[in-house]
Amino acid sequence: MQILQHRERRHSRYEQVMELARQGTATKKIARALGIDRRTVRRWIYSEGFPERKAVYRSSSVDAHASYLDLRWQQGCHNATQLWRELKELNFRGQVNIVRRWLRRRYGLRSEEREHIAKPPLTRASPRHTAWLMLTEPASASAYLEELYRQSPQIAAAANAAREFVRIIRNRDVTAWHNWTLTVKTTSLANFAAHLVRDQDAVLAALRLPWNNGPVEGHVHRLKLIKRQMYGRANFDLLRLRVLNAT
Numbered sequence: 001m002q003i004l005q006h007r008e009r010r011h012s013r014y015e016q017v018m019e020l021a022r023q024g025t026a027t028k029k030i031a032r033a034l035g036i037d038r039r040t041v042r043r044w045i046y047s048e049g050f051p052e053r054k055a056v057y058r059s060s061s062v063d064a065h066a067s068y069l070d071l072r073w074q075q076g077c078h079n080a081t082q083l084w085r086e087l088k089e090l091n092f093r094g095q096v097n098i099v100r101r102w103l104r105r106r107y108g109l110r111s112e113e114r115e116h117i118a119k120p121p122l123t124r125a126s127p128r129h130t131a132w133l134m135l136t137e138p139a140s141a142s143a144y145l146e147e148l149y150r151q152s153p154q155i156a157a158a159a160n161a162a163r164e165f166v167r168i169i170r171n172r173d174v175t176a177w178h179n180w181t182l183t184v185k186t187t188s189l190a191n192f193a194a195h196l197v198r199d200q201d202a203v204l205a206a207l208r209l210p211w212n213n214g215p216v217e218g219h220v221h222r223l224k225l226i227k228r229q230m231y232g233r234a235n236f237d238l239l240r241l242r243v244l245n246a247t
Contacts, residue, residue, distance in 0.1 A: 080103055084096040161183065
């Protein structure tokens with residue numbers, strides 16, 4: 001936008017110079033009247049038309065990858081952020097804005113195209129959110145998970161093991177426990193499984209028996225609330241009285 005405005009001002013000055021020259025005004029007087037250098041006035045008068053300024057080309061660190069970018073552009077990849085990521089794999093150390101400016105200058109992108117390449121196609125998911133997607137597997141994330149599993153078979157194996165563990169716990173499937181402890185050893189969840197195997201009796205009891213420690217945790221939570229209400233002034237006797245009277 002600034003370049004266009006500057007050209008319009010320059011073209012307006014050129015028209016003023018040519019109008020005064022047609023009226024027979026001397027070059028010196030034209031330069032003094034318009035505040036332009038006499039050499040510029042003389043060059044404009046003797047030129048065949050409005051002299052457009054040539055774009056000054058400045059070398060860029062992206063130039064070394066020009067052939068690669070031309071090929072990817074012809075293949076249909078017009079996303080500056082994606083091209084920048086690919087260049088980083090080719091030891092390019094510049095920032096994404098350098099690549100974006102280079103593409104604008106190279107291909108003369110329009111404003112709507114600039115907006116298109118300035119935004120990444122997808123929002124990055126955090127590791128925590130990705131883990132949740134692998135466990136729940138919603139239909140909206142099927143394409144993302146499929147590409148993730150394709151690029152990393154290790155992540156795919158860990159996701160399968162995690163989903164199987166959740167299924168065993170929810171369904172209390174004792175028969176599947178032994179097979180899971182064997183297959184999980186080849187995944188990144190091996191250490192997690194090893195800790196569970198050390199306390200395997202408790203795990204199997206939780207799968208077989210209907211009882212759990214939920215009531216105990218509830219009483220512990222109630223005891224902590226009563227203690228916090230006393231702002232650190234409670235000794236054991238006073239705390240005991242409050243707990244017994246509360247029941």
